[in-house]
Amino acid sequence: MKRPTTFKENTSAAADYLARFASSPLPHIINGKKVASESGETFTNFSPVDGTTLGEVASGGATEIDDAAQAAAEAFGAWSALSGTERKQTLHRVADLLEDRAHEIAVTECMDSGQTMRFMAAAALRGAANFRFFADRAPTAADGQSLPTATHINYTTRQPIGPIGVITPWNTPFMLSTWKIAPALAAGCTVVHKPAEWSPLSAHLLAEIALEAGLPPGVLNVVNGLGESAGKSLTEHPEIKAIAFVGESSTGSMIQAQGAPTLKRLHFELGGKNPVIVYDDADIERALEAVIFMIYSLNGERCTSSSRVLIQSSIYDEFVDRLAVKMKGINVGHPLDPDVVIGPMIHPIHQQKVSSFADTATQNGATVIEGTPFADAPDGGNWVTPMLFTNATNDMDIAQQEIFGPALTAIAFNDEADSVEIANDTPYGLAGYVWTNDAGRAHRVSNQLDVGMVWVNSQNVRHLPTPFGGMKASGIGRDGGDWSFDFYMETKNISVSLGTHTIPALGA
Numbered sequence: 001m002k003r004p005t006t007f008k009e010n011t012s013a014a015a016d017y018l019a020r021f022a023s024s025p026l027p028h029i030i031n032g033k034k035v036a037s038e039s040g041e042t043f044t045n046f047s048p049v050d051g052t053t054l055g056e057v058a059s060g061g062a063t064e065i066d067d068a069a070q071a072a073a074e075a076f077g078a079w080s081a082l083s084g085t086e087r088k089q090t091l092h093r094v095a096d097l098l099e100d101r102a103h104e105i106a107v108t109e110c111m112d113s114g115q116t117m118r119f120m121a122a123a124a125l126r127g128a129a130n131f132r133f134f135a136d137r138a139p140t141a142a143d144g145q146s147l148p149t150a151t152h153i154n155y156t157t158r159q160p161i162g163p164i165g166v167i168t169p170w171n172t173p174f175m176l177s178t179w180k181i182a183p184a185l186a187a188g189c190t191v192v193h194k195p196a197e198w199s200p201l202s203a204h205l206l207a208e209i210a211l212e213a214g215l216p217p218g219v220l221n222v223v224n225g226l227g228e229s230a231g232k233s234l235t236e237h238p239e240i241k242a243i244a245f246v247g248e249s250s251t252g253s254m255i256q257a258q259g260a261p262t263l264k265r266l267h268f269e270l271g272g273k274n275p276v277i278v279y280d281d282a283d284i285e286r287a288l289e290a291v292i293f294m295i296y297s298l299n300g301e302r303c304t305s306s307s308r309v310l311i312q313s314s315i316y317d318e319f320v321d322r323l324a325v326k327m328k329g330i331n332v333g334h335p336l337d338p339d340v341v342i343g344p345m346i347h348p349i350h351q352q353k354v355s356s357f358a359d360t361a362t363q364n365g366a367t368v369i370e371g372t373p374f375a376d377a378p379d380g381g382n383w384v385t386p387m388l389f390t391n392a393t394n395d396m397d398i399a400q401q402e403i404f405g406p407a408l409t410a411i412a413f414n415d416e417a418d419s420v421e422i423a424n425d426t427p428y429g430l431a432g433y434v435w436t437n438d439a440g441r442a443h444r445v446s447n448q449l450d451v452g453m454v455w456v457n458s459q460n461v462r463h464l465p466t467p468f469g470g471m472k473a474s475g476i477g478r479d480g481g482d483w484s485f486d487f488y489m490e491t492k493n494i495s496v497s498l499g500t501h502t503i504p505a506l507g508a
């Protein structure tokens with residue numbers, strides 16, 4: 001069947017896909033069954049495009065989290081006892097079905113989150129790729145090392161830690177969910193997923209598809225609800241052995257405290273205020289394209305966005321002039337229009353937060369350059385206009401606070417030492433980008449940046465075997481490749497004597 005690609009085709013597909021969510025409240029999926037909350041409570045899911053109601057959503061709390069955690073604990077024995085090869089086959093079937101329903105997932109994600117089809121068209125395919133990557137690694141997930149001595153054979157092995165709580169944000173909900181859930185399932189863990197309350201729909205599709213692909217009931221459960229109720233209960237539940245969390249740094253702090261009494265293992269992917277350093281010897285054309293792409297794609301709601309561009313003074317004026325021209329040419333519009341780059345923000349609260357930074361920038365003393373607004377913007381939508389803040393310094397709020405929208409802060413620096421000092425002068429430490437044609441400088445600066453990931457002469461190009469994660473307030477732990485299994489599994493050392501070593505003799 002031909003995939004719809006025009007705005008008109010996309011909107012008619014959206015009407016079909018969303019109708020089911022409008023007709024009855026979105027249920028939880030617990031132990032393979034679609035269930036309402038025991039209390040009957042729901043919350044409303046609003047469209048970012050025009051503020052209309054997409055549907056009601058079952059609002060879970062301690063009861064539903066307990067049901068889901070018990071289901072995950074019961075399912076853990078059989079799922080973890082399967083061979084890696086058996087888990088691999090099931091997870092590939094999940095990936096097959098994600099690819100079959102890629103357009104449905106993309107349209108649903110656009111309408112639920114405000115992200116545009118231009119980028120979401122690949123969301124389900126990237127999700128499927130995450131499942132395939134970790135499926136292929138399931139058969140070797142338990143492998144360890146051989147560490148022999150003269151008297152003992154030591155070998156390590158890994159076993160799944162148990163039921164996992166996965167808590168995800170609203171910026172790219174589907175992709176981020178698969179990024180956590182696929183390695184957990186490949187490792188042999190079971191999952192209780194609490195998706196963001198502002199964008200719950202694609203998590204439901206993922207769990208529905210996983211069941212259809214043959215994932216046993218209870219292996220992947222989804223409980224909808226608010227962070228302070230369902231999310232909090234999940235982090236406190238004694239059956240849940242670890243929490244994989246993606247969201248704000250302040251929420252990470254709360255989760256750390258909530259998880260302390262049950263000694264939760266925690267993995268945090270948090271906020272960022274990522275520097276892109278552009279030296280005057282760089283390939284300016286490519287640097288310009290990359291800076292624009294990394295801040296204005298995905299609505300600027302990207303943890304690794306290039307939110308601070310640090311430009312060497314000698315090229316600052318020319319570089320920001322060219323940034324401004326490009327930024328003004330970016331289309332803001334309906335998320336289902338394939339030509340649109342920036343759609344509506346997820347929620348009126350977030351729209352107000354992002355927009356308010358124009359005033360903040362003015363109060364800070366920076367210059368505000370605005371892009372082209374959406375001329376036909378439907379009333380009630382959470383529309384913003386892309387922004388570029390120039391003549392900024394790193395002590396300003398616009399350089400220190402995570403805006404999480406299409407707003408770029410441009411700061412001048414004098415020399416290499418100055419650039420590194422500014423880049424590191426932030427509470428965050430997720431990603432850094434270095435643009436230079438001096439190979440020595442590329443390595444020197446990369447080594448001095450206090451961030452978890454550096455890209456040299458590149459935007460964020462993800463390679464799944466590499467580690468992903470941040471330093472400082474940007475996170476704890478790493479995902480990707482074997483690093484994911486380190487989190488979802490326990491490492492065990494087994495030491496076997498060769499029968500020759502001395503055993504100290506005590507007593508008579």
Ligand code: NAD
Binds near residue numbers: 227270302475
């Ligand atoms: P958020 O922290 O407000 O919410 C994230 C999730 O946490 C939601 O599901 C929410 O319901 C839940 N939650 C809230 N309070 C909770 C509590 N007390 N206990 C348990 N769960 C709770 O984040 P957001 O606004 O949805 O997402 C945006 C943030 O996510 C940004 O800071 C962004 O940088 C970050 N992010 C980071 C990465 C990364 O890889 N580092 C990736 C994407 C997004």
